[in-house]
Amino acid sequence: MTTTSELPRVGVIGAGVMGSGIAQVLALAGCETVCFDISKEALDEAGQAVRGGRYGLDRSVELGKTSRDDADAALARLHFSDDIAEACAAEVIVECVPERLDLKIQTFRDLDRRAPEGAILASNTSGFSIAGLAASTDRPERVVGWHWASPPVISAFAEIVRTKQTDESTVVAVRDLAARCGKNPVVINDTAMHWGFVxxxxxxxxxxxxxxxxxxxxxxxxxxxxxxxxxxxxxxxxxxxxxxxxxxxxx
Ligand SMILES: NC(=O)c1ccc[n+]([C@@H]2O[C@H](COP(=O)([O-])OP(=O)(O)OC[C@H]3O[C@@H](n4cnc5c(N)ncnc54)[C@H](O)[C@@H]3O)[C@@H](O)[C@H]2O)c1
Structure with a gap:
């Protein structure tokens, strides 16, 4: 697989269990990807997991699932950074910070301020209202849920959550990107009353x-x-x- 110009640049916010795997998948799919974390330790661990972890690229090559060239190309496309500005210079940003509502809202406010106009802000929240997160931005039409499952490298799961305000072009862009990542996207409606989508x-x-x-x-x-x-x-x-x-x- 090679990088193609129509694929977006992606920022991943949070390099933990989910963010590191998601960044790996996106880079392997061909996206220039920057994965940001506030913790240097988390960034180091993420780098090790992507390269030599149980679901990392070396293992994938050993198992014959990925060619060495594709793995090396993915590694060249993926950068870990402690500078949020680098991750925000992107067309799609996937938020993967811990499941705390105050932190998610604060993060969305910050991303909205930093990301280019028109950039999509996607949350990997396990169940907080996407409309609630969208309301903390000035771009609710570009906010969507993109719920992944663990381990992101293996699981085909892609629950794409749209709100009443999410623009159709946002849904289509994220659904297509998920498919490009080898996932099976299913687009569902946001829930204001319950935790956890479907x-x-x-x-x-x-x-x-x-x-x-x-x-x-x-x-x-x-x-x-x-x-x-x-x-x-x-x-x-x-x-x-x-x-x-x-x-x-x-x-
Ligand atoms: N673990 C799962 O199976 C799973 C599955 C689907 C969705 N999720 C969701 O994904 C999100 C992340 O979960 P996880 O399991 O990867 O958590 P995690 O604790 O493994 O990773 C979270 C990372 O975010 C970093 N972080 C904290 N504050 C930050 C900030 N302000 N900016 C940037 N990085 C920050 C932490 O240092 C940590 O490395 C949560 O919303 C969770 O509900 C988790």
């Missing part, structure tokens, strides 16, 4: 019931996980899913 609302209902089985003494965490894996051929049970999602599925 995937996490359904997942939360399932995890509540799984926890109830443990609380009632019916089964242990490990037994619940095993039963669900065997019964539904899930790759991992509900508790294993929670652990993996928060740790980045590191072995």
């Amino acid at each position: 995937a996490n609302r359904v997942y939360s209902a399932m995890i509540r019931e799984a926890a109830r089985c443990v609380d009632e003494g019916i089964a242990s965490h490990a037994e619940v996980d095993q039963l669900m894996v065997d019964c539904f051929r899930w790759p991992v049970g509900p508790f294993g899913m929670t652990k993996g999602a928060t740790t980045g599925w590191k072995k």
Whole structure:
């Protein structure tokens, strides 16, 4: 895969479990990508994960999923930076800071101030109202949810969340970019009343019931996980899913 001029420059804000993987995917898809974090340690770890981590590019080459040339080209396109201005010099910015509403709002205000006019601001929030984040900017028509799943390199999940104010061109640009990243984008409507759009609302209902089985003494965490894996051929049970999602599925 080579860089093509029609692909946007992308900024990724937050280089943690999600941001580092998302930046890797976007760079491999052909986007010039800058991944910003306030923590130098997080930036170092992200760089190591992208190169030599369990889902990193070296491993992908070893497994024959990516050619060495494509991996090297992706590494050349991906820069980690502690300067937010570098990440904001982009047409699409994907916000991946921790799931705290005050932080998300503050980050969106800042991105709106710094990003070029017309740049798309996408949030990887697991469930905060996208309309709420859009309201903290002067460009609600360019704000959209782009919810990824962990690990971003592997998962085909792309929940694209539009608000009543999101412009159709914004939705199309992000949906097409997600497809270009090899994902299966599904465009859904924002929810003002609930946390979690579709995937996490359904997942939360399932995890509540799984926890109830443990609380009632019916089964242990490990037994619940095993039963669900065997019964539904899930790759991992509900508790294993929670652990993996928060740790980045590191072995
Ligand atoms: N982990 C998952 O499975 C998963 C899946 C889908 C969506 N999400 C969502 O993705 C977002 C990020 O989650 P994560 O698991 O990657 O968290 P994480 O804690 O691994 O990473 C967050 C990173 O953001 C950095 N950060 C904090 N404040 C910042 C700021 N002001 N500017 C820039 N960087 C900042 C932190 O230093 C950290 O490196 C959250 O909204 C989360 O709900 C997570």
